[in-house]
Amino acid sequence: MQTISHKTLILLTILLAVFVVPSSISGTAIALPYIARDLGDEASLLQWVVNAFNLFFACFTLIWGSFSDRFGATRALRFGVGLFLLGSLVSSFATSLIMLDIGRAVAGIGGASVFACGCAILVKSFDEKERLKAFAFFGTTAGLGITLGPTLSGLLIDSFKDIAMGDTIISWRAIFALHFIILALVLLLSKVLPQDSHDTQNEESLVKSRFDYSGAILFVLCIFGLMLSITRLSHLDSITLAIFLISLASGIALSLHQRRLHSLGHAPLLDFSLLKNKAFFGFSLVAVISGFSFVILLTYFPTFLQVVFSFSASFSGVFMLSLTTPMLFCPFLVGKLLSKGIDSRLLALIMSLMMSVGIFALLASLLLENESVQLACMILSLFIIGCGMGLHAGGIDNLALSSLKGENVGLGAGLLNTLRLGSESIGVALYASLMVVFIAMAGLTDSHTRALASGNIASLQDISKEILANIYQESFIYTLTICGILCLVLSLFVYNLLRTYELKRQS
Incomplete structure (x- = not known):
């Protein structure tokens, strides 16, 4: 029987890896203007600094889950963390946007193993009572990674922006260097993880469950x-x-x-027949809404703050706490609300509307003339969106999978996470592309459009910062309006699907 200290080390190892994944997603975006200054502002390549990690993370989560079942969770996690570490190393020493994009793609592939295999290891290592506490730490750590990612990255950038290593300014590279250090520690600690047992499935079961x-x-x-x-x-x-x-x-x-x-x-790999279950589909759409609201703001709002308000990287990171802090307490609030008997359909609609209407509240705050009032309203709007995301993170998986009534829950979890991660990847890509389109409509040259879209206004000394800030803000308003309308339409689908499901259930 494992000792408590041994189990604590297992949990610590998993949690260290878990912290890096969301902080890598939320913390990288704040570095985009600095990356553009060092490596170029080619818009399509710069987008893939974020897109590459998100895309490959989304695609490989399912794949690592299958590898975990067939080859062992510990073995798969070690290999995945090794890839994540390699990707972080390549990103730290990247000399071009293409090299950085490749590093981020490799990191995304490896990062997907942390959630897919880490959960399997926790289930294997802890009994039922201990497991509840272990997964509470798991969720809290993921929330901390999202919350502290922008702040920590901003502090690192400002701390190393004037420090050189040879001819290279460290600046944003410190972010990926920190990821490398933490992941190296995870690999060292991985010796405490449980050994994989031999697969005892019969040949027929192996054929039917073979990886697709x-x-x-x-x-x-x-x-x-x-x-x-x-x-x-x-x-x-x-x-x-x-x-x-x-x-x-x-x-x-x-x-x-x-x-x-x-x-x-x-x-x-994905059982699309599960979408015929209106309750499952309705609850799952709430996760899709988060990809077109919370996630795009988490990714690109720091750049908006730096361009329009001339905030430093570290202050932008601190400002983003208004969006990310609810992730620390809202997931626990959902359980209390459900235990008190709140209608799950109403709760899902509330989550959807907080993330959708919150976008329009943010847009309205940008039209205010008093800057102090404007910033206060922006903080409040971001907080509302963050609360919607936090409530979704704490309860939507349970609500969606419970609606399957024990049938195909594993496949349902795979489809739900695919919808969530896929919408996040597509949402981030759509936002970045629309920004380029609207900035170009302002009549700027291609080079000026690329620089402004990336937040690299330092290279545009022939145009006043005030004009650039106005163009960027207008483009941001147009882009976010489209995303907000999309979220509202999806919220109507959530309401309609869950209402139809309830009427059908009552009849």
């Missing part, structure tokens, strides 16, 4: 093609159309392939 490589390839092609076509919105051409058609064809082929596997009794 064809589905994985089609899934990656579909999401990658969709994101790539979105990033090319600013210059629509035959290549963009071809990429979109490849994505569409891959999506159709994936759907047909998954239906075929389901009919044969094999475990599909």
Whole structure:
């Protein structure tokens, strides 16, 4: 029997890795203007500093889950953390945007293993009573990573912005260097993780549960093609159309392939038949809304603050606490609300509207003339959106999976996380592309458009900062309005699906 101290070390190892993943997502965006100054402001390549991690994280979460089942959770986690570490190392020493994008993609592939395999290790290492506390720490640590990511990154950038290593200013590289150090410690501590047991499944079970490589390839092609076509919105051409058609064809082929596997009794990578369950689909859409509201603000609002309000990186990070702090307490609030008998459909609608209407409250605050009042209203609007996200993070998985009544819960979890992570990746890509489109409509040259879209206004000395700030703010308002309308439409779908489900259940 394992000692308590041994279990504590297991938990500490997993939590260290868990902290790095969300902080890598939320903390990298604040560095984009500084990356643009050092490596160039090519908009499409700069977008992929964020998109590459999000995309590959989304695509490989399901894949690592399958690897964990077949090859062992500990073995898979070690290999994944090794990839994450390698990606962080490449990112730290990147000399071009392409090299940085590749590093971020590798980090995203490895980072996906932390959530997929880390949960499996906790289930294996702790009994039922201990498991509740372990997963509470797991969720809290993930919330801390999201909350402190922008603040910590901003402090690192400002602390190292004047420190050079040879001919290279450290600046934003310190973020990835910190990730490397923490992940190296995780690998050292991974010796305490439980050894993987041998698979005792019979041959027939192994065949039916074998990993769906064809589905994985089609899934990656579909999401990658969709994101790539979105990033090319600013210059629509035959290549963009071809990429979109490849994505569409891959999506159709994936759907047909998954239906075929389901009919044969094999475990599909994604079981789209679960979307016929209106309650599951309705609750899952709340996760999609978060990708087009909270996540895009978490990713790009720090750049907005630096361009429009001339905030430093560290102060922008502190300002973002108004958005991220609710992640520390709202997940616990959901359990209390549900235990007191609040209608789960009403709660889901509240989550959706807080993230949707919060966007329009933020937009309204930007129209105020008094800067002090404006900043106070911005903080309040971000806090409302953050609360909607925090409530969603604490309860939507439980509500969605409980609606399946024990049937295909594993596949349901996979589909839910795919919808969540896929919408986050697409939302971030859509926001960045729309910003480029609207900035270009202001009549700037291509080079000026790229620089302003990336937040690299230091290189635009031939145009006043006030003009650039106005163009950026107008483009931000147009872009966020589109995202807000999309979130409101999705909220109506949530209401309609859950209402239809309830009427059908009562009849």
